[in-house]
Amino acid sequence: MTQRLYLFAAWCLLIFAGSVAASYYAWSPFSDEDRGGTATVRGPTHK
Amino acid sequence: MTASRAIECPSCGGALAIKAAGHSVTLGCQYCGALLDVAHPDVAVISTYEGAVRSLPLPLGVRGTLFETEWEVIGALERSDDEIGWTEFLLFSPYAGYRWLVSSEGEWQFGTMLLDRPVNDGDTTIWRGKEYDLDYDPASTTTDRVVGEFYWRVRAGDRVNAATYSCGDETLSAEWTGDEISWTQLIPLSDYTIRTAFVPPPGAPRKTFGRKGGPPRPGAGAASSPGFLSRAHDDFMSARAMRQDDLMKMFLIGLATIMASLFVMVGFGISTQSVENTLNIAVDGQEQSLTIGTLTINRPHQPVTISARSSSFDNRWIDLDYMLVDRATQRAHTAYGVVERYSGTDSDGAWTEGGYSATVKFSSIPRGTYDVVVDAGAHAWPAPLTTSIMTSAPPGGSEPGPWDLPQATSWSDGERIELRFTASAGGIMWSNLWLEMALLFGLPLIILWWRSD
Numbered sequence: 001m002t003q004r005l006y007l008f009a010a011w012c013l014l015i016f017a018g019s020v021a022a023s024y025y026a027w028s029p030f031s032d033e034d035r036g037g038t039a040t041v042r043g044p045t046h047k
Numbered sequence: 048m049t050a051s052r053a054i055e056c057p058s059c060g061g062a063l064a065i066k067a068a069g070h071s072v073t074l075g076c077q078y079c080g081a082l083l084d085v086a087h088p089d090v091a092v093i094s095t096y097e098g099a100v101r102s103l104p105l106p107l108g109v110r111g112t113l114f115e116t117e118w119e120v121i122g123a124l125e126r127s128d129d130e131i132g133w134t135e136f137l138l139f140s141p142y143a144g145y146r147w148l149v150s151s152e153g154e155w156q157f158g159t160m161l162l163d164r165p166v167n168d169g170d171t172t173i174w175r176g177k178e179y180d181l182d183y184d185p186a187s188t189t190t191d192r193v194v195g196e197f198y199w200r201v202r203a204g205d206r207v208n209a210a211t212y213s214c215g216d217e218t219l220s221a222e223w224t225g226d227e228i229s230w231t232q233l234i235p236l237s238d239y240t241i242r243t244a245f246v247p248p249p250g251a252p253r254k255t256f257g258r259k260g261g262p263p264r265p266g267a268g269a270a271s272s273p274g275f276l277s278r279a280h281d282d283f284m285s286a287r288a289m290r291q292d293d294l295m296k297m298f299l300i301g302l303a304t305i306m307a308s309l310f311v312m313v314g315f316g317i318s319t320q321s322v323e324n325t326l327n328i329a330v331d332g333q334e335q336s337l338t339i340g341t342l343t344i345n346r347p348h349q350p351v352t353i354s355a356r357s358s359s360f361d362n363r364w365i366d367l368d369y370m371l372v373d374r375a376t377q378r379a380h381t382a383y384g385v386v387e388r389y390s391g392t393d394s395d396g397a398w399t400e401g402g403y404s405a406t407v408k409f410s411s412i413p414r415g416t417y418d419v420v421v422d423a424g425a426h427a428w429p430a431p432l433t434t435s436i437m438t439s440a441p442p443g444g445s446e447p448g449p450w451d452l453p454q455a456t457s458w459s460d461g462e463r464i465e466l467r468f469t470a471s472a473g474g475i476m477w478s479n480l481w482l483e484m485a486l487l488f489g490l491p492l493i494i495l496w497w498r499s500d
Contacts, residue, residue, distance in 0.1 A: 002130055002131070002293050003130075004293060005293040005296055005297065005300075008293075008297050008300060008301075008490065008491075009300055011487075011490075012300050012301060012303075012304040012487060013304075015304060015308075015483055015486050015487055016304050016307060016308055018483075019308040019311060019312070019479065019483055020308075020311050022476070022479055023308075023311050023312050023314075023315040023316070023476075023479075024315060024348070025347075025348045025411055026315070026346075026348045026349050026350040026410055026411045026412065026476070027348075027410055027411045027476075028350070028408070028410040028411075028476040028478055028479050029478070029479075029482070030476070030478035030479075030482075031350075031382075031408055031409060031410035031411075031476070032382040032383065032384065032407040032408055032409070033380060033381065033382045033409055033410065041426075042364045042366075042385065042387055042426070042428070043364075043389065043428045043429070044389035044391070044400045044401075044428070045400065046389070046391065046393075046398050046400050
């Protein structure tokens with residue numbers, strides 16, 4: 001294995017640990033909470 | 048034309064044939080591994096090989112046609128540096144001379160020794176007008192095993208310094224000891240090309256070619272030829288962007304990480320409780336409130352997923368303000384969702400947009416009991432004109448004309464839309480998976496893009 005591969009494997013391990021922690025705490029940076037409410041008029045974006 | 052010469056291995060008695068008699072000076076016995084001096088009529092053992100002779104990706108004596116020339120594999124060197132090992136096969140043609148076939152971690156390269164010396168300038172080398180960049184810092188490489196015959200005296204344990212320079216898919220390899228330096232041009236070949244080019248001699252035991260499966264059988268028809276997928280896989284693997292070192296391993300490690308993460312996400316995301324309720328809402332009517340049900344979060348933290356599915360409608364949108372109200376603290380978690388669908392016709396023809404369902408996810412909801420409440424309001428599109436416009440007189444003071452009157456208001460008179468809500472404690476945050484994929488595959492994809500540029 002090359003040094004670059006070792007570094008990438010370590011990076012994967014870090015990401016996986018983050019993923020497990022996020023799953024345990026049910027955390028997501030893209031949840032729908034606190035998103036903008038009903039104030040705007042909506043409509044198609046088709047052009 | 049160069050004649051073959053038959054000899055007997057002094058070490059094991061095996062029958063050997065010198066393919067390039069008169070040129071070869073060293074022969075590694077393919078049976079016992081003993082290194083023989085064949086430059087003189089009396090063949091002498093230079094050294095014996097301890098241990099069993101292992102199989103090679105290409106058997107000695109096999110012939111194959113590459114670049115419209117038939118080559119015979121007459122020798123093989125197993126070499127390594129501090130990081131990886133590879134095998135170099137010496138090819139011989141009585142008409143074209145010697146070439147190399149290099150096998151490294153399943154990748155193949157065809158090597159031609161250079162007669163004109165490239166101009167080296169530090170990290171770059173120029174050869175025939177092309178500039179080659181240094182791949183890695185020069186490293187010491189060791190010959191670990193010698194099998195077959197060679198045109199120079201070679202033995203296991205020989206060490207040379209080596210460096211490679213790349214320009215696109217082409218590589219220049221430089222090896223030097225003392226003042227002597229040799230250059231080799233290396234061109235990538237696909238595994239499929241090697242497997243189809245080299246066929247074992249009749250009666251020879253079948254060996255594995257490269258990293259995949261066995262060689263095509265001589266005389267076999269289309270049924271035994273590699274299928275489209277196999278060929279596409281080989282082409283993909285041998286594409287210049289995928290060539291060399293560890294890129295494929297990076298993709299595999301990334302893929303394994305994604306699979307493991309997905310497994311964990313599904314494990315933690317399993318729904319533990321679910322409630323359902325239905326709301327019938329008037330279009331452009333009063334906003335209505337509904338308690339979908341009560342959810343109990345049993346784990347320290349859990350996501351909550353609420354999905355809304357409506358009956359059929361067109362050119363309407365439904366605002367959905369969700370609240371999870373903790374019964375113990377009365378603290379509310381809020382989120383917004385919308386169900387909307389539009390259709391129409393323009394110069395390109397009919398179009399539609401949106402759908403009849405929407406899903407909202409709350410993240411990291413702490414343990415407790417929650418009332419799931421939704422405030423819903425359905426609206427028509429185009430939206431009714433505002434009161435100020437409806438009642439304002441046009442310039443000049445006359446009464447509003449019929450062109451000012453909102454017509455959309457009448458479109459939704461009495462119309463109702465049924466919404467079915469499902470709220471569950473649990474759910475998979477797919478966005479986390481997409482983010483993880485971006486973080487994991489970003490680097491390999493950048494390398495892939497950089498190489499294919």
